[in-house]
Amino acid sequence: xxxxxxxxxxxxxxxxxxxxxxxxxxxxxxxxxxxxxxxxxxxxxxxxxxxxxxxxxxxxxxxxxxxxxxxxxxxxxxxxxxxxxxxxxxxxxxxxxxxxxxxxxxxxxxxxxxxxxxxxxxxxxxxxxxxxxxxxxxxxxxxxxxxxxxxxxxxxxxxxxxxxxxxxxxxxxxxxxxxxxxxxxxxxxxxxxxxxxxxxxxxxxxxxxxxxxxxxxxxxxxxxxxxxxxxxxxxxxxxxxxxxxxxxxxxxxxxxxxxxxxxxxxxxxxxxxxxxxxxxxxxxxxxxxxxxxxxxxxxxxxxxxxxxxxxxxxxxx
Numbered sequence: 225x226x227x228x229x230x231x232x233x234x235x236x237x238x239x240x241x242x243x244x245x246x247x248x249x250x251x252x253x254x255x256x257x258x259x260x261x262x263x264x265x266x267x268x269x270x271x272x273x274x275x276x277x278x279x280x281x282x283x284x285x286x287x288x289x290x291x292x293x294x295x296x297x298x299x300x301x302x303x304x305x306x307x308x309x310x311x312x313x314x315x316x317x318x319x320x321x322x323x324x325x326x327x328x329x330x331x332x333x334x335x336x337x338x339x340x341x342x343x344x345x346x347x348x349x350x351x352x353x354x355x356x357x358x359x360x361x362x363x364x365x366x367x368x369x370x371x372x373x374x375x376x377x378x379x380x381x382x383x384x385x386x387x388x389x390x391x392x393x394x395x396x397x398x399x400x401x402x403x404x405x406x407x408x409x410x411x412x413x414x415x416x417x418x419x420x421x422x423x424x425x426x427x428x429x430x431x432x433x434x435x436x437x438x439x440x441x442x443x444x445x446x447x448x449x450x451x452x453x454x455x456x457x458x459x460x461x462x463x464x465x466x467x468x469x470x471x472x473x474x475x476x477x478x479x480x481x482x483x484x485x486x487x488x489x490x491x492x493x494x495x496x497x498x499x500x501x502x503x504x505x506x507x508x509x510x511x512x513x514x515x516x517x518x519x520x521x522x523x524x525x526x527x528x529x530x531x532x533x534x535x536x537x538x539x540x541x
Contacts, residue, residue: 306341360390388426421451441466
């Protein structure tokens with residue numbers, strides 16, 4: 225049996241184009257032994273991948289999703305394809321992956337695991353290229369809550385938090401909030417500190433982007449107590465910025481005091497602004513301009529009364 229398989233493999237390697245791949249499908253389809261059938265399909269797929277033959281890959285995908293191909297074969301081979309195509313050059317990978325998604329989607333219920341792998345890896349590829357919108361859309365399309373397959377809590381939480389992270393990068397606060405809400409019932413059962421920290425980071429950012437600055441400052445300050453050094457410093461910086469932007473009142477005064485007395489604040493770029501705010505001293509025009517340059521777009525937008533948040537806080541440039 226092993227020698228016969230080798231002869232088939234050799235013939236496919238010599239000529240894999242046009243009608244010959246159809247003949248290969250026909251020959252393998254006629255094999256009665258399940259394991260042998262799987263092995264020959266996998267050998268054929270690996271040869272197509274090695275040749276980077278996009279047309280043949282598309283034909284292979286179409287053959288796998290055809291209802292005449294047994295599910296025990298198509299699920300195994302599409303799972304192998306789902307991971308293997310990401311070893312191709314990025315442009316080719318995206319072309320084949322998009323084609324696969326289009327062909328598999330009509331039978332999504334039968335191939336949820338395979339669709340999930342393709343979408344998750346495709347999202348990672350788009351993210352690496354800086355296309356956060358497309359990456360986010362791929363993750364949103366992953367079938368998680370269909371009820372037709374078992375998905376563990378950590379996987380759900382990872383996807384939910386990742387969607388929220390990407391949504392914030394493209395400024396979609398509503399989507400981020402939706403997915404953080406979904407993660408909220410699972411996150412505190414999670415034993416992955418980095419994932420929990422990312423959830424808390426996103427949660428603070430959503431509150432910040434909704435211009436609830438004092439509440440955001442409290443969450444940022446809490447985040448500044450944990451996580452990697454750079455993350456802690458960034459969280460502390462954001463806590464200072466949000467506190468300065470918050471409406472005046474006893475709670476803001478208490479937060480200013482907490483931040484001013486925290487020795488870590490002395491190393492921050494805007495410690496002078498924090499100090500003068502806490503001590504109720506007048507800021508110079510240059511200090512205000514420097515602080516304003518560090519603010520994010522949503523912190524600079526005009527409010528319904530025509531003033532910016534900074535102007536509402538009494539800052540003038």
